[in-house]
Amino acid sequence: MRTLERSNAATTQPGKVIVLATGKGGVGKSTLVRSLAAHWMLAGRNPAVVDADPEHRVARRHDKTGAMAAIPVIADANEDTIGTRIRELKAQHGVVIVDTAGFRNKTQIMACIEADVVLIPMKPAPDDVDEAVAMYELVQELNETPERKGRTIQAALVLTMVKRATVIARSVQRDFLKAGLPLLDIEIKERVAYPESAIRGQAPSITAPDGEAAFEIAALAEQLEQLGEQNHVKAA
Numbered sequence: 001m002r003t004l005e006r007s008n009a010a011t012t013q014p015g016k017v018i019v020l021a022t023g024k025g026g027v028g029k030s031t032l033v034r035s036l037a038a039h040w041m042l043a044g045r046n047p048a049v050v051d052a053d054p055e056h057r058v059a060r061r062h063d064k065t066g067a068m069a070a071i072p073v074i075a076d077a078n079e080d081t082i083g084t085r086i087r088e089l090k091a092q093h094g095v096v097i098v099d100t101a102g103f104r105n106k107t108q109i110m111a112c113i114e115a116d117v118v119l120i121p122m123k124p125a126p127d128d129v130d131e132a133v134a135m136y137e138l139v140q141e142l143n144e145t146p147e148r149k150g151r152t153i154q155a156a157l158v159l160t161m162v163k164r165a166t167v168i169a170r171s172v173q174r175d176f177l178k179a180g181l182p183l184l185d186i187e188i189k190e191r192v193a194y195p196e197s198a199i200r201g202q203a204p205s206i207t208a209p210d211g212e213a214a215f216e217i218a219a220l221a222e223q224l225e226q227l228g229e230q231n232h233v234k235a236a
Contacts, residue, residue: 015090018097018224019115024131025102027121028160030057031194033099035217036224037071038203043221045094049073052082052111053101061201068202079106086114104138112139113147117227120157121188124169132157136181154227157181158220160188186219 018036020029033049040047051059051073059075062068072093076085089096098115100108112118118139122132139155142148157176162169169187176183193204193213204213 015093016095016116016225017086017090017114018095019100019111019118020098020121021100021108021112021118022102022120022122022128022131022135023104024122024128027102027123027128028188028194029053029102029121030099031198032119032121032158032160032188032217032220033058033097034061034068034198034201035194035203035205035213036221037097038068038205039214039217039221040095040097041068041071042205042209047071047095047097048089048093050082050085050089050096050098050111051075052077052107053099055101058099061198063201066201067206077101077107079110082107082110083114086111090114109138109142112142112153113145115153117154117156117224119224120155121160122157123161124159124166124172129172133181155182156184156223156227158184158186158188161190162187163190184220184223186216186223188216188220189213191216 020033022029030053037047037049049058049071051057054077056075056077059073062073074085074089076082086096086098098111100111120132120135122128136155136157139153143152159169159172173183189212191213193208193211197203197207203217204211205217208214
């Protein structure tokens with residue numbers, strides 16, 4: 001039986017900000033936020049979550065007395081306060097994960113400006129791909145702003161809700177590779193473990209730590225940590 005290795009990373013490391021953003025809903029942003037938060041909690045990274053989606057799906061399901069009670073989940077979809085909120089949490093936590101709306105708004109943009117990494121989820125479908133590419137291009141525009149001078153936002157795309165034995169995901173991968181777009185190696189498959197754990201406001205790393213979903217999230221977290229580290233090295 002495989003076991004998920006736990007990191008002993010100290011929470012005194014500089015906090016990293018991971019913002020999940022795209023212009024289309026229904027791609028699994030909230031699921032990834034909750035799942036990454038659970039993984040990093042178990043890995044000793046002292047995570048915090050900012051729910052900047054006006055629907056507050058993560059905050060509404062958060063169980064303050066349950067298995068993820070140690071993770072602060074702050075609901076803040078205000079474009080005027082989101083930047084300050086993220087910076088405050090970054091000073092206190094090893095990683096700050098930000099959920100954003102499933103559409104383009106000012107709060108989403110202000111959150112991205114604070115990011116070390118913007119993770120752009122997309123299903124392998126034409127509309128999702130178009131919105132993901134548009135978000136990637138927006139991040140490149142934000143990198144040209146005075147706020148990000150010398151501190152490049154790393155952007156990465158990840159395929160979500162990938163069905164088994166389908167060819168469209170392979171087609172998207174080939175197209176993104178050809179275009180030079182940063183599509184991560186890991187895919188998030190369509191698995192029942194994600195909605196089942198979400199019912200209780202939890203995540204696969206807690207409810208099924210030896211399952212495939214938990215290992216997907218661990219692999220995704222590792223790649224995001226590497227991207228975030230690149231950003232810290234450039235800023236040093």
